[in-house]
Amino acid sequence: MTIKSLTITLILCSTVSACSVMNEQECQAANWSALGYVDGSQGASANQFNERSSACSEYKVHANFNQYQASYQQGLITYCTESHGFFVGSNGNSYLGVCPQSTSALFLRGYHKGQQLFTLKNKVTQAEQALQNEQYDSEYQQQRLTKLKNSIIYDKLTARERQQKLEKIEEINQQPNLIKKKKAQLNRLKKELAKLELVQRD
Numbered sequence: 001m002t003i004k005s006l007t008i009t010l011i012l013c014s015t016v017s018a019c020s021v022m023n024e025q026e027c028q029a030a031n032w033s034a035l036g037y038v039d040g041s042q043g044a045s046a047n048q049f050n051e052r053s054s055a056c057s058e059y060k061v062h063a064n065f066n067q068y069q070a071s072y073q074q075g076l077i078t079y080c081t082e083s084h085g086f087f088v089g090s091n092g093n094s095y096l097g098v099c100p101q102s103t104s105a106l107f108l109r110g111y112h113k114g115q116q117l118f119t120l121k122n123k124v125t126q127a128e129q130a131l132q133n134e135q136y137d138s139e140y141q142q143q144r145l146t147k148l149k150n151s152i153i154y155d156k157l158t159a160r161e162r163q164q165k166l167e168k169i170e171e172i173n174q175q176p177n178l179i180k181k182k183k184a185q186l187n188r189l190k191k192e193l194a195k196l197e198l199v200q201r202d
Contacts, residue, residue, distance in 0.1 A: 113200055124193055131179070141172045148172075152169075
């Protein structure tokens with residue numbers, strides 16, 4: 001199993017841990033050096049070898065720790081950079097604390113910047129969805145408003161029923177203000193995002 005094929009396999013998995021349990025065919029064909037490098041370059045936990053070894057022991061396949069560990073450390077060199085930290089954070093992925101002390105500070109600097117970007121992008125998405133929902137609801141409520149007004153004019157209502165309908169009319173009439181606030185919030189978040197992206201590019 002080559003490093004290239006292993007990398008493609010891991011990309012197809014949603015998480016590194018999802019690919020940690022190896023089947024018999026994978027164990028028989030395992031290149032422990034290649035596995036170690038790919039796991040390290042993907043930021044997999046240091047316990048990844050134990051999980052692989054345990055799975056392969058069921059098929060009487062002995063895992064080579066020395067080959068795996070040497071390449072795992074080489075893979076970490078690729079993973080533990082500031083730019084890769086930013087990539088991990090900006091995609092909302094978790095960091096498992098695998099970087100050695102000599103490179104962890106740089107990785108975390110990029111990772112925290114990436115997390116800021118990821119969080120702000122999520123806020124923009126949520127604000128867009130909230131505004132869209134409010135606009136859809138406003139169209140429905142405008143139709144309801146006509147019915148409420150007609151009910152007050154033509155229906156025989158108790159004082160309590162009339163008051164409830166008036167309160168609902170007032171609530172509907174306030175909806176444009178709510179939409180305006182949500183638009184302002186969305187615009188503010190978009191400006192923050194554009195500013196953050198500009199700063200991080202510099």
